Amino acid sequence: MIDLFYAPTPNGHKITILLEELGLPYRIIPINIRKNDQFLPSFLATAPNNRIPAITDHDFPGGPLHLMESGAILTVEAELHGKFLPATGHARAQVLQWLNWQMGGLGPMAGQNHHFNQFAPEKIPYAMKRYTDETARLYGVLNRQLEGRDYVAGDYSIADMAIYPWVFLHERQLMDMTQFPNILAYLERMAARPAVQRAYAEGAKFDWDASLTEERLQTLLKQA
Template sequence: MIDLYTWVTPNGYKVHILLEELGLDYTAHAVNIQQGEQFEPDFLRISPNNRIPAIVDHDGPDGQPLSVFESGAIMLYLAEKTGCFLPAEPRARVAMQEWLMFQMGNVGPMFGQVGHFTQYAPRRIDYAVDRYTREMGRLLGVMDRRLGETDYLAGDYGLADMATFPWVRSARRFGADLCDYPNLNRWYQAIRARPAVDRGLAVLAEYKNATPLSDQAKEQLFGDTQYQRR
């Protein structure tokens, strides 16, 4: 059994989707980051960086519980545990790791900045909006070019695709038009049609909220609370 501590964000969805693809037995626990639950001591014990998602695998490598934080580390751990979605062949394995790190180091951070400066910043900063929006477009172009050569980011469907899909999904909300990236759009539609992806996106669906963030929520996410030493 795996306890999953998560929220309805792209990084949360990455792990939801992988767990559904693997068919593992898990229980999802909502960590409401808009209400500051990520700062509670019990959560910090398993995720010291106060970020979701995190897991506790009650059947760890030595038969004892093991906690894992950081979405990429969780995905690699689960792939190693099950022998799925991370190829054994060295060249294919490196390709999957490359494109997973591409998401972790580029797509997530840059797309996240687009979302922040276009939707949540207290005032518009044209330089920041332009810089990060253009970088998002560049990264979408990198993926579109790659997906003109292969069906999925690393060749076969795997961790890199599950990690990247929720962020490309968010890019549409941030103003990107996937019709401008036909290879990426083909990839996006293929992944969206997978039943496990549909189930992963439905995890904690009752917490999805399309209304603007309250001032209290913005304080928990972006204000002084975020920077307190704990």
């Protein structure tokens, strides 16, 4: 059983997609980041960077594993179960390359795009333009990579699980998708996967207006 500390963000969706694709049993522990659940001591014991997602894999070889950072979780669990990450060679290198492209580029830039265009308390035109333009540049990179490919590194992989939840939010990022036809086809392809559909449905089950207390989180963890 895997405990998944989760909120319905792109980084959270990455891990529910992975777990659904692997067919692993898991339990979501909702962390309401808008109400600062991420600062609860019991969560910080698993995720000292106070960010979701994080997991506790109770069945990990050698004993329970506490793991934060979505890229690390994708890599470790894919390797452990021998799926969605080639073991060696060029194919593995390609998957890791595009996973790290998302972690170091698309995610941070699109995240800043979201912040300055949607949530910042004051409009800062320089920041809005900078991050919108950089997001569009990265979409161009992805659009070219998808030319003639169904998935970003050839076969379906953890790179796709990392990338899809960010481009899913293209409207929020103010992207003109007529410029990125390969990404549009990719979005349809990914959305048609049953595991992706199940992953997104999981997040809809929770009351995201509620928040945890330390006592309630401790109780949940003792039920593992």
